[in-house]
Amino acid sequence: GAGVSQSPRYKVAKRGQDVALRCDPISGHVSLFWYQQALGQGPEFLTYFQNEAQLDKSGLPSDRFFAERPEGSVSTLKIQRTQQEDSAVYLCASSLKHGTRANQETQYFGPGTRLLVL
């Protein structure tokens, strides 16, 4: 079956531009997560959705970052007025549900979007 997909795979932006990154989770997955991975680091949590509700956005680094999942499926991470420090790989993950049996909590990751801000 289809896994988590993300688009675009690569994005080059000029400093100050706005960007939008898309995530298509596995069909039927309730939970959706966004992570940011800088070069040589582990992924850092950005935000979490359960269906269309954004339950945790404590990891968003500034108010330039905004995420939505209006219909509880596809999600978009938007970065306004991009800065060089935003350069990273943005990973999306989905899971069937949190808080139940172990095999429903495994997070499945997409290939990521590599963002380079010049």
Add this chain to the structure above:
Amino acid sequence: KQEVTQIPAALSVPEGENLVLNCSFTDSAIYNLQWFRQDPGKGLTSLLLIQSSQREQTSGRLNASLDKSSGRSTLYIAASQPGDSATYLCAVTRGSTLGRLYFGRGTQLTVWP
């Protein structure tokens, strides 16, 4: 705040060796722990998930153990192969933070023929 540390940062071994990768975490109040594999230019692939009430999980040549009280986990890879070359990441979740994963920096493994 939950801190996750992985040792070693990099490991290079000949094919056939048995390996141990280490992960430690500062807050023992975890919900579960996962080991992931990351290949260059690709996303993360979940290898094993251990619930906080479990001591170990096995999948093929992989075995992960969890000692929650001491804040440690190990990933054991038996009879390593060149195809095992990748970065291995350890991550934990806390019951209070809705599935959010706290990651270590990873161990970059190279297995040469």
